[in-house]
Amino acid sequence: xxxxxxxxxxxxxxxxxxxxxxxxxxxxxxxxxxxxxxxxxxxxxxxxxxxxxxxxxxxxxxxxxxxxxxxxxxxxxxxxxxxxxxxxxxxxxxxxxxxxxxxxxxxxxxxxxxxxxxxxxxxxxxxxxxxxxxxxxxxxxxxxxxxxxxxxxxxxxxxxxxxxxxxxxxxxxxxxxxxxxxxxxxxxxxxx
Numbered sequence: 562x563x564x565x566x567x568x569x570x571x572x573x574x575x576x577x578x579x580x581x582x583x584x585x586x587x588x589x590x591x592x593x594x595x596x597x598x599x600x601x602x603x604x605x606x607x608x609x610x611x612x613x614x615x616x617x618x619x620x621x622x623x624x625x626x627x628x629x630x631x632x633x634x635x636x637x638x639x640x641x642x643x644x645x646x647x648x649x650x651x652x653x654x655x656x657x658x659x660x661x662x663x664x665x666x667x668x669x670x671x672x673x674x675x676x677x678x679x680x681x682x683x684x685x686x687x688x689x690x691x692x693x694x695x696x697x698x699x700x701x702x703x704x705x706x707x708x709x710x711x712x713x714x715x716x717x718x719x720x721x722x723x724x725x726x727x728x729x730x731x732x733x734x735x736x737x738x739x740x741x742x743x744x745x746x747x748x749x750x751x752x753x
Contacts, residue, residue, distance in 0.1 A: 593682030595704035602711065604688040604700040610660050611693030615722035617656070621677075622725050622737035624652040632732055654725070654737055657751045662689045662699055672742070678749045686753045695720065 590596050612618070627635045655677065656662045665683045667676045679686060687701030700713045715728045727735040 592680045604690040618658045622654045623740045626736040
């Protein structure tokens with residue numbers, strides 16, 4: 562009887578693991594981006610949002626520094642282990658004036674027009690909220706282990722608007738520096 566119970570538990574456990582994909586909190590859209598099945602962003606179109614005057618919504622912010630839990634700078638951008646030389650991962654944040662924002666990655670070779678197209682599998686789309694001061698909250702939906710979840714961060718903008726710091730537990734975790742885009746940069750619709 563114990564053996565039969567053990568087999569039943571084993572079969573239920575295996576079928577439960579297999580069905581996790583079907584029970585996931587999101588799906589992959591036609592652009593290869595993982596999105597929530599039933600979106601419920603807290604910061605989307607939140608009342609009282611005011612665009613910070615020092616936030617640059619025309620250019621992008623490039624990740625320059627990352628810090629570990631005790632504040633020691635970690636290597637960034639990370640050197641690839643596959644011998645590709647200059648093909649380091651570089652990450653950016655793009656803020657839009659309507660409370661939307663996106664993060665995306667590319668290689669150290671430089672940005673291309675397609676890199677700023679939100680309909681791109683490298684993009685994670687999200688929302689931000691500010692009361693108009695130098696701090697803002699951002700929120701995005703992230704994918705992991707066939708499940709997804711909403712995450713929120715706090716950012717502080719420098720008075721000049723050329724640097725943004727991600728803050729967690731009162732410590733700086735990342736520093737982004739503004740990177741100017743060419744004036745003829747193509748505009749893509751912000752439809753989320």
